[in-house]
Amino acid sequence: MATTDVADARPDQAPAPALRGPVARPGSRLLHRWVWLRLSLLLSAPLAWMLLVYVVALAALLVTSLWSVDSLSSEIDRTWTLDNFRTLLDNEVYRKVALRTVGVAAAVTVIDVAIALPIAFYMAKVASPRVRRMLVVAVLTPLWASYLVKVFAWRVVLSEGGLAEWSHLGSPGYGLTAVVIAQSYIWLPYVILPIFAALERVPDSLLEAAGDLGAPSRMVVRTVVLPLLVPGIVAGAIFSFSLTMGDYITVNIVGGASQMLGNLIFINAGAANNLPLAAAIAMIPIVVMLVLLTAIRRTGALENM
């Protein structure tokens, strides 16, 4: 018995199974033996797609931002120039719109995290399993509802003679406040879900242990729960921040006359026919996001997305 055990315990000395079986065809045998061949077959199509469509497009965007548009022929002039970036720095409009965009995105993120934390905590740790399932469905359903429908809903609610005015709570009307409200509303489920998922992974026994050791519940939340939630909060915050910063439709619908970076990009890419300037403006959100992503890469939150 002992001798066969030793032989069985060393499977690496047995011949490769695919070589021995009569069912393995030559192609399959090749695939089995060459790991790199399998890997490159798996990887080539998706990687080619991502590189050719996306990375090349992003690189081209950077290059285009260094070109300019001939004012007479309105053709793209492919000589290197920093003029577009000089325009961005010198012109006050761009600075104002950039700050406004980042400000709205930050406000939406803070509001959503502040609302999502207690709700996720209630769902994961206080509610009974039956109520929890119900709440998850209740949070998930508006996530699937169309983005435009949700903005449209706020347009209707905040319109003249709409529900907000009728309720006498005071309607903010169309403007930046309406943008922040609508965006917080739209991205809230995206923030609740990762925080809820992170909370579900926190074992109840940890909370009980902290309580048994005499920590009051406020201290448990601060020293045990919150640190464990950081990756979930960061994931949710990235979602809401990036989604808000990249949005310019909501501001068109409920923002009144105010503009965000996306409006300037869209106008320059389309009606104003100045792709190079549009590309240069697009560098602002790219830089902001890259700085943000590198800063939080270490928290491990990116793996939870």
Add this chain to the structure above:
Amino acid sequence: MTLSRTTRRLLAGLTFGVLALIYLPLLVVVVNSVNPSQSMTWPPDGVTFEWWRRAAHSAGARDALVTSLQVAVIATALALVLGTLLALALQRYSFFGKHSVNLLVILPIALPGVVTGIALNNGFKGILGIDLSLWTIVVAHATFCIVTVFNNVQARLRRMGTSLEEASADLGAGVLTTFRLVTLPQLRSALLAGGMLAFALSFDEIIVTTFTAGNGATTLPIWILNNMFRPNQAPVVNVVAVVLIVFSIIPVWLAQRLSSDVEAAR
């Protein structure tokens, strides 16, 4: 940790209060679809089905719906294939640059929508000189849909482990046979979930779409956006919105069924 009763009540009140607020605007849209006032003043002073009748006969909305479905189906199919391949490569092998590839997949949804939009717009129009069409929308949508399939399949692969696949190989099945008979059946619900998310993402997308849609290709979100500001079309948009709200319940219901199937199988 023991929470006081007041804290529990406070948390419950906040949760249900916010949820009620989440559903309120959607409810307003539903009620307004029968509001006789064209400017949708609140509260409605009657009930009319005029807008529903008009919406049913709106050729623009119907064509836009067909376009949206076409785009979503093709983009989802592409994302399913590419996302699954990528998940298999990243979950089952380790290689140089793996983390960069991982980041690359997330990038199209991690970067703001306008960035993806203008990058692809510039790539198609400025660099390649292609006219924008339905196909440019498909390429754009597939690019950011890959990640939803990838995430679902990767999570499933991680949970599956490799023992069944190894057993299959030990019994003499080739690499492709093992994939077809062992790996794929286990991935089925993950593919369904990822595909559903990809479909919904594509069907609903507006920001990248405004940058990549040609004149001839009007998706439903673009149609809604174009008609929302026209006073005589706004009520029809409202009816379309109600239809979309009703349809958005289907994937949630499906997802619930799927997860309860998984629980029952355990």
